[in-house]
Amino acid sequence: MKVGFVGAGRIGQALIQGLLTAGMNNNDIMVLQSQHATAQKVAEKYQLQLADSYSDLNFSDVLIIAVPAKALADVMDHLKTSYHGIIVSTSGGDLKQINAQLPVDATFAKAVPNTPVKLDSGITAVSFIETESQANQDLVTDLFKKLGQVYVVPENLLGIYGTIAGCTPAFIDILMEALSDAAVMNGINRAQSYQIITQMLLGTAQLAQASGKHPGELKDEVTTPGGSTIRGVAKLEETGFRNALIQAVKAANE
Ligand SMILES: NC(=O)C1=CN([C@@H]2O[C@H](COP(=O)(O)OP(=O)(O)OC[C@H]3O[C@@H](n4cnc5c(N)ncnc54)[C@H](O)[C@@H]3O)[C@@H](O)[C@H]2O)C=CC1
Ligand SMILES: O=C(O)[C@@H]1CCC=N1
Numbered sequence: 001m002k003v004g005f006v007g008a009g010r011i012g013q014a015l016i017q018g019l020l021t022a023g024m025n026n027n028d029i030m031v032l033q034s035q036h037a038t039a040q041k042v043a044e045k046y047q048l049q050l051a052d053s054y055s056d057l058n059f060s061d062v063l064i065i066a067v068p069a070k071a072l073a074d075v076m077d078h079l080k081t082s083y084h085g086i087i088v089s090t091s092g093g094d095l096k097q098i099n100a101q102l103p104v105d106a107t108f109a110k111a112v113p114n115t116p117v118k119l120d121s122g123i124t125a126v127s128f129i130e131t132e133s134q135a136n137q138d139l140v141t142d143l144f145k146k147l148g149q150v151y152v153v154p155e156n157l158l159g160i161y162g163t164i165a166g167c168t169p170a171f172i173d174i175l176m177e178a179l180s181d182a183a184v185m186n187g188i189n190r191a192q193s194y195q196i197i198t199q200m201l202l203g204t205a206q207l208a209q210a211s212g213k214h215p216g217e218l219k220d221e222v223t224t225p226g227g228s229t230i231r232g233v234a235k236l237e238e239t240g241f242r243n244a245l246i247q248a249v250k251a252a253n254e
Contacts, residue, residue, distance in 0.1 A: 001143065004051065004060030005031045006075050008042045011090055011113060012066035015147065016046055018117040022146040030059050034067075054082040062143055064111075065089040080106070086136055088126075095129045095155050107132060109140055110155065112162030113147065115169050122148035125161035160253050167252040171245065172201070 003019060005012050008031045016029060032051040033039035043050050051057050063083060065075055072091045076098060079087060084105040090113060098108040109132065113124040124144040128137050137152070144150045153161050176197050183193035208218060223230045236242075 001062070001139075002028045002030070002060045003143065004057040004063040005029070005033075006057070006063065006065045006079075007067035007071070007091075008033045008038065009066065011115070012064070013042060013046075014115050014118045014122075015064060015066065015090075015113060016042070016048070018120050018122065018147040020046060021118070022120050024146070030057065032057060034071075054078040057083055058085065060085065062086045062088060062140060065091050067091050076101070076108075086140060088140055095127060099129045107136055109136075110158055111140070111144065112158060112166045113144065114166040117144075117147040120147050123151070123165035124148065125151045125153050125158055125165060127153055127155040127158045160249075163249055163253040168249070171248055176201070 001024075003024070005016065008016060012031075012033075016031075019029065020026065026047045027049070029046070030049045030051050031039065031042055032054065033042060039050055042048065051059075057063055057079075063079070063085060065072065065079075065087060067075055069092045072089060072093050075091075076093070080101050080103070084103070085107075087102075087106065087108045088111050089108065090111055093108065093110060095108065095110060102108060107129070109126060109128045111124050111126045114122050116122040117124065124147065126140060126144060128140075141150045141152060151161055176194070179197050180190060180193040183196070184190055188196070204218075208215060211218070219233070223233060
């Protein structure tokens with residue numbers, strides 16, 4: 001399997017790192033990146049080949065577009081005359097409309113990966129056009145499965161899947177920062193606070209996954225009657241923690 005990238009910024013590099021971690025050969029990845037300085041850095045850092053032109057990208061079985069959404073139309077304009085294979089966009093686009101513009105030997109799918117794909121612990125939501133062949137779907141899902149879990153979803157749900165898996169890492173990063181500030185305010189040193197908080201998050205997620213219990217039940221196991229946790233839980237309710245998360249997801253998904 002050979003993979004091409006158009007755009008190697010935040011998510012492009014996360015995907016590249018994940019593929020290399022999963023054992024993919026550097027020689028099987030090619031990058032076309034508009035900023036020359038970034039292109040050189042990426043090529044050096046990951047020992048990858050740079051494409052000189054769009055036609056070089058026919059090297060790849062799957063071509064991943066990871067450019068800002070506003071650059072997608074321009075990229076597709078080039079690809080629709082030069083690329084003959086599977087295109088997967090992390091940059092949005094309308095499945096039906098774009099597929100209708102492509103030659104018969106090219107196809108367009110969409111994916112929303114999250115940054116933990118770097119460690120092959122990611123989640124990627126993928127949408128295909130209704131008529132996509134099973135062979136193409138398998139090729140794409142097998143590629144993203146190297147990087148973690150894959151959910152094939154209808155296009156109208158890709159946004160919310162992408163938000164819940166792809167935007168929320170930033171929300172959790174803020175949660176970690178806030179907990180660390182609270183720890184430091186009460187005398188724990190910064191570095192150690194992050195060690196404790198990240199391990200607490202890992203352990204809590206593992207417990208939820210391994211036990212299969214409802215989060216409410218797991219919360220109840222922490223809250224000793226008359227104890228300290230329930231005082232904190234009550235304060236979270238008073239200050240609108242749940243609603244803040246619901247509103248944040250709603251805003252990100254708009
Ligand atoms: N960062 C994330 O966690 C995720 C981002 N996405 C989506 O992926 C896309 C890229 O996001 P980021 O990587 O965060 O943005 P970014 O700004 O970090 O990276 C975009 C890269 O594309 C390059 N680029 C721009 N126009 C180009 C062109 N015409 N040809 C070749 N390269 C070009 C830029 O130089 C830059 O290196 C966006 O549409 C974003 O919504 C999707 C899932 C997760
Ligand atoms: O912030 C963004 O627009 C992208 C989409 C999912 C994660 N990052």
